[in-house]
Amino acid sequence: MSAPSIPNLLSLRGSRGGGFRGRGRGRGGHSQSAAISHDTTIQGTDTDAAVSRMSAVDLGYLQDPFAQYFVQNTVGGTVRRLPIINRGTYTRTTALDGLISSFLAGTATKERQIISLGAGTDTRCFKLFSQPQETGLIYHEIDFPAISTKKLNLVNAVPQLRSIITNPQADTNSWKSSSLQNNCQYRCHGLDLRDLLKDDVQSLDGLRTDVPTVLISECCLCYLETSEAQGVIKYFTEKIPNLAIIIYEPIHPNDSFGRQMVSNLAARRIRMPTLDAYQDSAKQQSRLKDAGFDSVKSSTIGDIWRRWIAEGEKERVDGLEGLDEVEEWNLLADHYIVSRGWRGDGFQAWESGL
Structure with a gap:
């Protein structure tokens, strides 16, 4: 949801930098007009995300036959990102895919649910x-x-998309398909997340509260005010007993690298309120404990690259482009974190992860 020139907050290289992927939906300014302007800017970051994903796919980092359809009409088209950005996109995607795959494998005999916040052009x-x-x-x-x-x-x-999500049926701002193969269902809700905090909010159409559920926020909740982000999580924790959450966000805004990142954001009139509130791994984990999750863990993108990716796969990725900016990669990777929390049944496989 963005112009491709909008850099991720961790990019120090200008318009080619892109980012690991920012897909946030939130608000920034304090007046109504400022909030609307910030919403529009944040919606724009998804285009940059789609372009970064396509770059990683084109170069062989990722396999995603659907990525191409979300950049065909994008201003600037397919853009080759810097090697550190491609590696970051690959590492983040691999981490989340691994967590979700283990959840699905562990609940293969049950109905289960995934809720993606600020999904945008996501192809998962x-x-x-x-x-x-x-x-x-x-x-x-x-x-x-x-x-x-x-x-x-x-x-x-x-x-090619319609053959996967068949017979889409629209209803006001939302749409769904209940005729997928193997008893699967899909719903796309046209909704400002802040509307979930209203007193008269209705339950999301088709939301199941009786099945294991994973809630995903990839650079989404970070654009909300901290109390709003807490409220969105609470909306789901109050309804779903067997629940997990995966949050991918930047951290460490106050070191020299982080200050430059925040400055880059400010130049684009973007702010991330939760970046100040949850500045490191400990605060990210406390956040999830406070939200009601019994078990919590977190790993930086650097941790994931070093410890989750098999040596043979690292060699394959290294061979795609080579990486000269090792120091910059290490800085970049250690300023992004994947935090997760869970409670109830369906998440046993996560216990042995990082």
Whole structure:
């Protein structure tokens, strides 16, 4: 959801830098006009995310046959990102894919649910639904109405997408498909996340509270005010007993590298309120404990690259481009974190992870 020139806050290299992927939906300014302007800017970051993903796919870092359809009409088209950005996109995607795959494998005989906040152009649902072994998966995506409608129009226009999410049915700002293979379901909610905090909010259409559920925020909640981000998480923790959350966000805003990142954000009129509130791994974990999750863990992108990625796979990735900026990569990778918390049944496989 962005102009491709908007850099990720960790990019120090200008318009080619891109980012590991920012996909936030939130608010910034204190007046109504400022909030609207900030919303529009944040919605724009998703275009940059799609371009970064396509760069990683084009160069062989990732396999994603659906990524191309989300950049065909993008200003600037396919752009080759810097090697450290491609590696970051690869590492983050591999980490989240691994956590989600272990969740799905551990609940293979049950119905289960994934809820992606600020999903934008994300292709994960298409990849999962295209796997013939995937059964009983209920997948929700939530994003602003304009983004939800844009995704529906793209699905209707691209046969390869429409063959995965079949017979999409629109209802006001939301749409769904309940006729997927293997008893799977998909719903795309056109909704400002802040609306979940209203006293008169209605339950999300099709939300199941009786099945194991993973909530995903990839650079989404960080754009909300801290109390709003807490409120969104509370909306789900109050309803779903067997619940996990995965949060991918930047950290360490106050060291020299972090200050430059925040400065880059400010130059684009972007602010991340939760970056000040949850500045390191300990605070990220406390955040999830306070939200009601019994078990919590966190790993920086650097940790994940060093400890999650097999040596043979590291050699393959190294051979794609080579990496001269090792020091910059280490700084960049250690300023992003994947935090996760869980409670109840369905997440046993996460106990042995980082």
